[in-house]
Amino acid sequence: MEVVSQSMLKEWMLSKMDTKMDTIADIRIENLIKNGDFKDGVNNWEPRLNTFEITDTTFKILTLDYTSFAKVSYRVPLLMNHKYYFRVEMKSSSPRNGVRVNGTSIIYHSGSSDWETLSGVFKREGSDSPYHDFDVIYSIMSSFEEDDVLEIKRNVVMIDLTECFGMGNEPEKEDIELWLKLYPNNYIDNMEVVSQSKLKEWMLSKMDTMFEDLDVAQGHEIKKLPESLLHFEKVDGITVTKIGKSHDGYLYVFGKRQGENTHLLRSNDSGLTYEKGIPITSFGGETLISFCVYSDGSICFITTGRKIWHTTSFDIPPIITFTGEDTFAVYGSDYYEHDGTKYVFAGEYNNTSTVKKMWLSEDGGLSFTLLKVGDTLNDGNNHWHAGMYDPYDKSYWLSQGDGLNSSVYHSYDKVNWEKLEGIHPTVIYPFPNRVVFGRDKGDRKPGIDYWERSEGHPLVVHDGITFKEDYSAAAFVPHPSCWDSYFINEYYFLFPLRAGTESYIYGTGDGGASWHMLYTGETIRDNITRVRNDDYVYALDSSNNLYKAKSIKWI
Known part of the structure; x- marks a missing residue:
């Protein structure tokens, strides 16, 4: 075995450069x-x-x-x-x-x-x-x-x-x-x-930079930067009340075009044309909270009347498969798909001192089991904030709020839970090397925390980014994204100002190793969405208008 040092490698490259320069034109x-x-x-x-x-x-x-x-x-x-x-x-x-x-x-x-x-x-x-x-x-x-x-x-x-x-x-x-x-x-x-002399000078400078990069990269994770920011443009001709999470490559929205009633619509051409599915009246007058379409085309819906619905196709009326003991909300409910397992997290959400339960389905919403009972700690501000499956270590993450109840829970067997007190994120998302948490707590500043897998247990979270010093995290509560887990190292957090119109989107292209502002403005407020086989990112404003932007290229 011969170990080639950087100095030997550089000397060899210089000799090759000298022999090749005569063949390179200006x-x-x-x-x-x-x-x-x-x-x-x-x-x-x-x-x-x-x-x-x-x-x-x-x-x-x-x-x-x-x-x-x-x-x-x-x-x-x-x-x-x-x-x-x-x-x-x-x-x-x-x-x-x-x-x-x-x-x-x-x-x-x-x-x-x-x-x-x-x-x-x-x-x-x-x-x-x-x-x-x-x-x-x-x-x-x-x-x-x-x-x-x-x-x-x-x-x-x-x-x-x-x-x-x-x-x-x-x-x-x-x-x-x-x-x-x-x-x-x-x-x-x-x-x-x-000229050739200038070109050689450039190649030498590039070589020096390359060897500097070799020194730096040996012990650090390579970080990616966004090539541009998100530039949203309004999609005309349609009003949308909800965008769904999609694992089958289609864009799904509940919306209506001029002169029509609201239906489930799907598109495979970035929202230019739509196929019509079930009408919004399929839920008996209840308000839709969220929904997810899995890779086999089946769909799970959660509505405000404590109900969960299921259908095998976007054009087949859904049936009620589960009724919770308390109301559900956007926070505390989420979906994930991995290796054919279709996860649904349905956390009860209500500001009362009664016990709240987190329900779990692993068949896309056909059946549910009790995953965990929340701690009330004699506090009336008690509800589930988030739930997520972690495919990288086959575990489960939950978040509960607020006040004395603020905790993150982690379990490998759905029975024994490690508890980390003092935080109650509204978004939890797993990456290969870390898990990230979108902050929502009055004594913290707006931003993102993370747990590094290499650090093991007990759980310790670190500050990934803090983007505002003049507001509390509770003022910029991150909204759950409709994000296809197909994008392993990419994710966007949407932070809308709760009592105002200002919004921020922060994203990563390197699995949470670095975070970058991708959008700031007063238009985008909800449902940040990424769909596979589509080069756009979608979102809604406060008036149910649909917007789309070219997705970020990471360099």
């Missing part, structure tokens, strides 16, 4: 943004009605025009199926400012008042316009005060990667950014011919 790279350094003022740019100042190094906003979200734009031609790299350096005092490309993809600044690089790669798809505005300053701020900060550096870049490198040979975002570092101010103007 590469011509063009910045599509003419006057990206604003040397010619705002020529080629559309600053709209904003007032601005061009300093020695920056383009600085002084006042904002509120007739459009796009504040400063550049009209750029896009070729079909070509990939494009873009880059803007921005300083902003608000997280409502960012950049928008291709008409839909938005990357927001964190609002830190520091310089941040907003960059990415996108592809012009078949339905996209051949021309699009590159909004280098995009803002949804409702007001702009004298002490607000919004400016960009004079080095805006957009490159047609397919044109420069060939289709299928486009470099990654990190490679292009490494190459741009070889130029003053990370900027090229018009056409740049990359």
Whole structure:
């Protein structure tokens, strides 16, 4: 066995590079943004009605025009199926400012008042316009005060990667950014011919970065970043009261189109067309709390009258299979499917001192058994908050609230329960390396906790992310997501402000190793949904309007 050190490997790679350089032709790279350094003022740019100042190094906003979200734009031609790299350096005092490309993809600044690089790669798809505005300053701020900060550096870049490198040979975002570092101010103007010497310099810098990454990665989990944020657009022509969790690849909603009554509808083309199933009147006037469609097409429904329903198909009327002893709610009820087992958690929810029970089905809602009786501790604020099956260690997780009753329970056999007091999350979700919990407690700040599997027992949770310091977690209670467990390492938390209109979505693409803000706004309020075989994420606003956004690509 020969152990090849990093130094030996690097020496071998350098020798191979020298022998291959003569076979590599010069590469011509063009910045599509003419006057990206604003040397010619705002020529080629559309600053709209904003007032601005061009300093020695920056383009600085002084006042904002509120007739459009796009504040400063550049009209750029896009070729079909070509990939494009873009880059803007921005300083902003608000997280409502960012950049928008291709008409839909938005990357927001964190609002830190520091310089941040907003960059990415996108592809012009078949339905996209051949021309699009590159909004280098995009803002949804409702007001702009004298002490607000919004400016960009004079080095805006957009490159047609397919044109420069060939289709299928486009470099990654990190490679292009490494190459741009070889130029003053990370900027090229018009056409740049990359000579062999420059290319070799780039390859050497890439090699150094690669070996640095080898050192870092040996003891750490690789973390992924979102390529963009969620940009929701309203789906016209339909009103939706509830989106369901789906394990069969279809989008399921209870909704109605103009002139029709509310029915269960399903779509396999991202909500463009629908098949009609059972009417909402199938539940005898009861209000639907939640529902789940399993991979075999069977469906479980939970309604407000303590009832649980089941059907074998979306167009066959359901039957009542179980009646609880107390009312059910969105919190405390959840669904999961794994290896053919169809789990239903139905937790009783009511603010009284009577004992609350958590019921479990493992056949998709046909039959139920008592999973656990909650602790009341002589407190009238007593109900189940969440239930979830953990396929990675074949165990069960429960959450109970509030006050003295606040506890998380964990069991491998459904009989013996380990109890962790002091937290009562409304969402529990398992990943291969950890379990995450969406906070809901008055003495905590809004965010996400996690338990690392490698730490074992007794249970200890850690702070995954805290995103608000001026509110309690009880003000931003996370809503259960209609998330298909097909997406093993990806999940989104929706945090709507309980007494207001503000909402946040935080997501992970690396199994909960890192969390990132994917959306902030006043539109999305409920039912964040991801369906397999579909490139969109769905959600509802407070007026039963359906919205969808292109799902996040993690890099």
